[in-house]
Amino acid sequence: MILGIVNPAAAGGRTGRRWPRLRPALEAHLGPVEWHLSTGPGDARVRCAELATTVTRVYALGGDGTLSEVVDGLAAGGAALTVELGVVPAGTGGDFRRSLDLPNDPVQAASVLARATPAPLDLIRAEFEGRTRWLLNVASTGINPHVDVRVNRSRKRLGGRLSFFLATVAAELSYRPITVKLSLDGGPPTEHTVATIAVCNGRYAGGGMVFGPDANPHDGLLQVMTIAPRSLPAGLRLLRALYRGEQARLPGVTLHTARTVQITPHSGIALLDIDGEVPGAAPATFTVEPARLRVLR
Numbered sequence: 001m002i003l004g005i006v007n008p009a010a011a012g013g014r015t016g017r018r019w020p021r022l023r024p025a026l027e028a029h030l031g032p033v034e035w036h037l038s039t040g041p042g043d044a045r046v047r048c049a050e051l052a053t054t055v056t057r058v059y060a061l062g063g064d065g066t067l068s069e070v071v072d073g074l075a076a077g078g079a080a081l082t083v084e085l086g087v088v089p090a091g092t093g094g095d096f097r098r099s100l101d102l103p104n105d106p107v108q109a110a111s112v113l114a115r116a117t118p119a120p121l122d123l124i125r126a127e128f129e130g131r132t133r134w135l136l137n138v139a140s141t142g143i144n145p146h147v148d149v150r151v152n153r154s155r156k157r158l159g160g161r162l163s164f165f166l167a168t169v170a171a172e173l174s175y176r177p178i179t180v181k182l183s184l185d186g187g188p189p190t191e192h193t194v195a196t197i198a199v200c201n202g203r204y205a206g207g208g209m210v211f212g213p214d215a216n217p218h219d220g221l222l223q224v225m226t227i228a229p230r231s232l233p234a235g236l237r238l239l240r241a242l243y244r245g246e247q248a249r250l251p252g253v254t255l256h257t258a259r260t261v262q263i264t265p266h267s268g269i270a271l272l273d274i275d276g277e278v279p280g281a282a283p284a285t286f287t288v289e290p291a292r293l294r295v296l297r
Helices: 010-030 043-051 064-076 095-099 106-113 144-153 160-174 232-244
Strands: 002-006 034-037 057-062 084-089 118-128 131-135 138-142 178-184 190-194 196-200 222-227 253-258 260-267 271-274 277-281 284-296
Touching: 002 010, 002 043, 002 064, 010 034, 010 057, 010 106, 043 057, 043 064, 057 064, 064 084, 064 095, 064 118, 064 131, 064 284, 084 095, 084 106, 118 271, 138 144, 138 178, 138 284, 144 160, 144 271, 160 232, 178 222, 190 196, 190 222
Parallel strands: 002 034, 002 057, 057 084, 084 284
Antiparallel strands: 118 131, 118 284, 138 196, 138 271, 178 190, 178 260, 196 222, 222 253, 260 284, 271 277
């Protein structure tokens, strides 16, 4: 069975309005697909979990949040390496498709997927608040969840890059740094007062910022970036470096690789950003699960 998950609310509702025209254009490249239009947050996860052992391929049409729900449902439902994932970008940020070098247009992406071959795809298993969440791109704590809240409340009419940039600048004005303990691969925890800690399977987040310059969702490793607090002018310089993937040259930025990452708050509430959504707070453990699915690229 070939399943397509469509989020009509993606891109501020524009995906739903475009859907009657998009469907025949997509099927011209992809062939017949059993399409399901999600009805609200969490619906895509439920549908994919129910069908995880019966589908052979799933196309995710929406933003990074839709894609994350699809992956979470497939992994939670026991999908094996035989399931193929097709990313059809139609959201605001479009960050994971950048790691796959896919066009930021659903029909153009479908034309690429029609001749693509599957490659093993690593996932991240996140454990927090007594539950497990699977994700494929970036998890973080610090200022990022506050940015997500602002972006998700907006109408996203300005597009991904500008929406995230403005939300980041606004969040910088009110954010208070938190102190956390960070442990990599079971090593002794180290204490950090941070603006951001990001755990990266993919390279991009926040509408094109390079959070994991060396992250590769096919290598069985996670890249971990920490960013120390800084003034607003320094923060703006950091944003410029993030868009270019040049943050490692700035003071207060560290990059590491690990297979397991533990984050425990020491002071303050450490909200979690999971692929652009805010589902809870740390303490949290992130573990890479190599080759959990296959992705078309």
